[in-house]
Amino acid sequence: MNIFDRMMLLDRRWVFLSLVIVCVVSYIIPFQIPIMVTDEVESIYDMIDTLPEGEIVLLAMDFDPSLLAELQPMTYAMAEHAFRKNLKVIFVTLSQNGPGMVDQAIREVADSVRLDRTYNGVFYKGKEIVNGEDYTFLGYKPYFALIILGMGQNFRIPFPSDYYGTALDSIPMMKGVLNYDQVACVVDICGGNVVDAWISYGQGRYNFKLALGMTGVMAADYYPYLNSGQVVGIMGGLLGAAEYEQLTDNAGLAKDGMRVQVFAHLLIILFILMGNIGYFMSQRDKRKLGR
Amino acid sequence: MRRQLPLALVFIFGVFMIVQYFVPHEYSEWVYEFLLDWITIIGIFALALGIYSLTHVSMGKIRNRTPNWQYAIVTMLGLFVMIYFGFTARTGDSWGLYFVALVALTLGISSLTWGAVETQASRRKIGFAAGLGLLAVFVLVAVFDPSWKFYFYTSEGLQSAMFRNFFDYIMIPIQSTMFSLLAFFIASAAYRAFRARNILATLLLASALIVMLRFNPFLGPVGEYIAQTANWLLNVPNLAAKRAIVIGIGLGIVATALKVILGIERGYMGRG
């Protein structure tokens, strides 16, 4: 058996072992991988990054906890980015099982913002983000199309008080914030049909800047809105989240997951190539012998 | 009765189900829902046949001492214990003699079974005596221990601690691990089978490789083109292929189902 036959007829257990090693090692060691950034994610990043301090971002987390693994990383990346840039965030969820999830997300992002960090060469001092000053969580209400329309008139119509029961008027950051006109941009992260309402009822009627984050499978269907300019940018799945983390220079859940994925994929591709090289070379040897 | 009646039943119920699809009226809906319940209930009764088969095969292995017969005991214990947990629950926080009863019942049934299959008369006697004694212990505990109870008509058993533990720490871990073996098998299958032997194999291989490379960060500027090609492959040729297969399957299903209803295809019924 020469080297090419060996390349072709490797025991599959070597494949298994290599995969275990690659996955476990890239899971344990937090090294960095470069991520290719697409235009549609970069435009979302630019939109947030260029906002002046004190502006308000509306972050809608309209997904079920079942999609947590895919959509949570981008939520964290965007929220932390906004807080680091001293922007204010209004959280809202139009998914019935959303409130607990948003509450947890806010707490975990707050923990992370408390640390001193340097991103893209800029030093950000850790700070305590304060409910009512840096963020407000409006909570959940049913009939999402109506809520989206209602918030276009006045946030107080669907949400007279926030999730924790404080009246919106007694929340400092909401003073003078009436509707979408006082919000710099809206980001909808969703895994269902709520996004259609944000596009047609929200953006279509009130004409605000809208950015979308969605599952990888859904993303392809929304590119037409990107071309028509209704949507600023689209982030699809774990990959989109990893791109955002790449742009903010803040590696998190998405890049951790992608690191394992990238190397596992590379390993499989490597094995396929190896098998094919072995196959072609041994074919050639056979032909030579035949002659 | 043996052959014609079943064929007639298939025809009658089949035609009724086809017709009801076009009748939205609530009477039609009522019958439809009732018939679906029939299916569910027949399925549940049939599970008894399945459990009998599983028990029969496992017991056969144990009795004949076929290779790996010891593991059949594990299966039988798992089955028995899980059913027992599902019908019992604690009434308070204490376990009482719960496990004593379980062990007595398990050993009791085991020794009775042993006694029943054993050929030597003296051993049979021991088996029966021990079995009956242990069962008596079980009955005594079950009647006089107030810390746990049997629940058949209400579903306390589903929430009982041991039932949940077996589910959470045995069933779920093994099953998700079995599922995750796919990560390895998808790799080995790709390595073994993706060989550019002929044009079809090459197309399969190339398209899979492009899609796998769709988010590779080490490709530089080429990466974007690969990502777009992958996206196109997934949404254009893949959609065309799926549409053709779906239509073909649809026709195949309807044709086969028609043959079954009309009694042309009766292979599923066996003979005699």
Added chain:
Amino acid sequence: MKYKLVVSFLLALLVAVPVVAQQDTTLADTSAAAMLPAPATMVQAKDADNDHGHAIDVTWELSADDGQGAGTVLSYEIYRSESPDGPFEQRGLVPSQKNSYTDIGSRDRESPDYFPDYIDFYYRVDAVAADSADRALSEVFGPVHSYGQWFNTGRIPVMVGVLIFAILTILFVTIAKKGRELYVRPLAGIDAVDDAIGRATEMGKPILYVLGLGTADQIATIASFTILGRVAKRVAEYHTKVIVPCYDPIVMTVAQEIVKSAYLDAGRPDEYSDDIVYFVTQSQFAYVAAVNGTMLRELPATNIYMGKFYAESLILAETGAVAGSIQISGTDEIAQIPFFIVACDYTLIGEELYAASAYLGREPVLLGSLKAQDYAKAAIIVLAIVGIVAANFGWTYFTELFQVVD
């Protein structure tokens, strides 16, 4: 439940009003003062089509202030009453720009949401202003009642499809019965089945037949039963062993009957035992674990997978490859076909699984239906080509003939 949500939303609106009123003057100026919007007009209601009753469709013309005009309308609220004078009960709520609503209730008499048929109702649609509880009441429409239909006209295309196809099938089966030779092209996977049985006999190893995770009323499983019948007969003739682990108890029952009959047909009823076809468990991956173990311990010469398969397809097929078995597969589960193609030696793609039972028997009656399938496919191709031309010339009346409305 929904009713409660509506109530809570209304309460929220009530709370919001004073809140907005308390805003400082600069903000109050931006919001339109409490001005009554124009009402919705032309309110119509009729029984909802093609349903079991218990539902009424309400339509209206948008208020002049919805989107245009003062633009103050935020939503419409749909009210219903048993008399034109009230009292009216709120039944629904839709955002602005929508001009229809279907008032659906339960058909269950005991349900609090019960919607009686054949009772006259009156409807009213309120145009509700955005920033106040002020509303414009429409004219009341009625009486109207709901009732169930006996035929769903939206499903006519399906009925036509089933009828034409049934006629085609019966026609070709009749022709085939008369003894006309029907050509069918060879299928690699089918020819492999016979070879595989021969190979198993030579090697003195068993054949593993997996019926998949389908239930006995799924057509893929029924097709698989027929194939099992042929395989079992050959196996019995050759004195080879077949192993059939089952996932579903009813599938097991049917499979036992089939294999038993096959042994009878082959004249070897003594070699049959019920343990050839056995039940494992009804849990997907536990079943896979067991079948995997069987493969590595029994080392079957051939594994045949026919029927419904899900994620386990690749686990089974790769383990089979480890055991060195020849593998033949067929499924109509589209997501799993790629994995079978990659990991098995022969794969029946989708429809070919259904054709296989006819092929293996070479019975003219069964082959007749293949011919019917081919004609149906030809018809679909022609219709699709005409349809796409029609769609691009805007002849929607042609394409709409094919639209199924559920």
Added chain:
Amino acid sequence: MEFGTYLWTTFAAFVILATFSFLYKDNPFYKFAEHLVVGVSAGYFVIILWHNGLVPNLFHRLADGDWYLLWMNSSKPWYIIPAILGVLMWTRFSKKYSWVSRWPLAVYIGVGTGLAIPLEMSNRVNKQLYAAMAEIDWSNFWGSRFLDVSAGYSDIIIFVGAIAALIYFFFSKAHTGVFGGVATFGIWILMIGFGASFGYTVMARISLFINRIQYMDNYWVQTAFDTSNPNFHAGFQILFWLLVAVLILYIVREIMAHLKTKAQQG
């Protein structure tokens, strides 16, 4: 985490490792896990079907009030029919009357096939045919970027590809001449589609394994060393190292056995 819970978690870790060991070869640990899960899951389904199927779908309907009155005072006495059919399935236990079990089977299969015909016709044939009759985007025929999914030419490829692939499935015509050419194009489209699906699924499958690593890491490894846990004591680490020792012993044993056979061969 309490010690009792950790004991169970360690057992879960053991059966997880036992299941993974199947990748290496069939071995006693895998056999144990396999046979255990078969028994436990079969028992689980007996209980689930009893409590969530038989009791609500049958018993509660047949006996609304006291169970011993059975269906005498039931509001839905007609549910006795499926109960009888179900019991008839059990005639299979008898050799003589097992043919009676064909009646319930016939009902079961009749309902299933009858249900399938219009549904499959509608969902797989009618709706796909209607979807194929789509308008082609002539205004954006060449697309706005490289291999644009929404471009007009992509619409045409989808249509032509689907027709060609459908032609591949013709059974009663030999694949020769022009017809054969189109059929060949059809199988190409099928293969490209299958390849793409395969490549796309890899990510989800790798995630499953990552998820397993996370489970072991978060619940088993980290708990063993989590001294901030108020219930923490040496038992946690003893359990942890015990399982690790078993694992190492097994690996060492396998390597020794392997070397031994190598030496005998060599």
